[in-house]
Amino acid sequence: MNIQLRETIDAAWNQITRLLFCEKVNLLYDYLGSLDERRFDFLPQPEEIRRGFPNSKGYGTGMEDSMLNAGIAVDICILRTGLFPDTAEECEAFARRLFKGMELCATVHGRNGYIVRSVSHRDGKSCYACSSRDQMTFWSWGLWRYFHSPFATAAERGRITELVIMLAERGEREVTKENDYSYLTLDGVPDILNRMDHVQPHETLRLPMFYLVAHALSGNRHWRKCYERCIEQALAGAAGMKEWWNHFELSQFLLSLSLCHRLDPRPEFVRIARRIAAIAEQQLCENFLPQLEQWRGGWCIPANSWRDSGHITLMKRTDGGVVGADGRLDLRCHQEPAFMKLFDLVRIPGNLMAGLLLAPDHPVSAALQERFLTAFLKPDYSRTCTCSSVSMLYGALLLSGNRKRQRTINRNLFFKTDFLSP
Incomplete structure (x- = not known):
């Protein structure tokens, strides 16, 4: 690995661990209002969160994707240790703190098994009511990755097993026709973001995946039976295709296909993943890598407080109403276009490349590998004010790890061939 790549990996790591991460709650927030000690001042107050303001999801507040970021960041710690053994101690310490934050988001509210998006750093307990299947x-x-890592202690593996069973139990109990096939929010109502059945193709494998993980970690055949009862229907739904997919949809679809295939290596997962990966690769090569490659602007645009947004949208229900089932309005406070453009410029290539590298049995060409790593070097991560660094670093480490493994395989084959030669 060349010096520039190692330095850039370290710069992204430092931005994640020293700026995005909040030690009070062991969580990664979405973006920063500054690069100093006041960087989290714009986050919501507990009373605002309790009232579901500006919306019950925390959209636009900086508390939207802590669990999405944490899941990726745990794997970043594992991959970084594999590439750079000298970082093992700090990676283990950070992964352990991330695990504590993930445990907090599953238990802080008293409804064990409901995974909230994030928790307030102000009081360590306030959280928005509506999560999502993505989180x-x-x-x-x-x-799952932490459980199988060299970091996890026996006690932590036991706790992880308890936590994934809680998620599976809540799914079995709440994902019913009466609840619109949804995990119920903290307000006790269904929400389309928590729906697990009768969903889009990229979403059909989520509940089966939760059951499969619960079985894999606990050994309890009950969860395998739950998985078997719904997997065929889920695979039939997952096979549905369309021409255009959002980058989050693509990467999360490929991640769920990857984990399901690792635990249940049936060929349907590979066949579906090939089609999805082809769409993701086309978008990456034709749309999103060129945008990053052609960028000539700066890298530091701090987030504005959502309270000061000059663009607020009142979301309506499908029937035209404005009050949701939880009795709340859904206000979306938008960041400035320049902020969002820079945010997407960096995070989308990372999401798509990570999806491609996780996809079962999908080779990534040497040319695309080099192109992505060149693009990864471009941002100044020390000045980045968003969690876009998380997905980009993930893509770079997955790619570097794959290349390292391939070099090891090639070297072993060389020595084996050399040994057998006359």
């Missing part, structure tokens, strides 16, 4: 997906991925 649950990365939470499950991160805990």
Whole structure:
């Protein structure tokens, strides 16, 4: 690995661990209002969170994707240790803190098994009522990876098993027709973001994945039976295709296919992943890598407080109403276009490349590997004010790890061939 790549990996790591991470709650927030000690001042007050203001999801507040970030960051710690053994101690310490934050988001509210997006750093307990299957997906991925890492203690593995069973139990209990096939929010109502059945193709594998992880870690055949009862229908739904997919949809679809295939290596997962990966690769090469490669602007645009947003949207229900089932309005406070453009410029290539590298049995060409790593070097991560660094670092470490493994395989084959030669 060349010096520039190692320095850039370290710069992204430092931004994540020293700026995005909040030690009070062991969570990674979405973005920063500054690069100093006041960087989290814009985050919501506990009373605002309790009232579900500006919305019950925490959209636009900086508390939207802590579990998504944590699941990826746990794997970043594992991959970084594999590439750079000299970092093992700090990676283990950070992974352990991330695990504590993930445990907090599963238990802080008293409804064990409901994975909230984030928790307030102000009081260590306030959280928005509505999560999403995306947060649950990365939470499950991160805990599964931590369980199998060299970091986890026997006590932590036992606790992880308890936590994933809580998620599976809540799914079995709440994902019913009467609840619109949804995990119930902290307000006790269904929400489309928590729906696990009768969903889009990229979402159908999430609940089966939760059951499969619960079985894999606990050995309890009950969860395998739950998985078997729903996997065929889920695979039929997952096979549905369309021409355009959002980058989050693509990467999360490929991640769920990857984990399911690792625990249940049936060929359907590979066939579906090949089609999805082809779409992701086309978008990466034709749309999102060129945008990053052609960028000539700066890298530091701090987030504005959502309270000062000059663009607020009142979301409506499908029937035209404005009050949700939870009795709350859904206000979306938008960041400035320049902020969001820079945010997406960096995070989307990382999400798509990570999805490609996780996809079962999908080779990434040497040319695309080099192109992505060159793009990874471009941002100044020390000046980055968003969690876009998380997905980009993940893509770079997955890629570097794959290349290291391939070099080891090639070297072993060389020595084996050399030994057998006359």
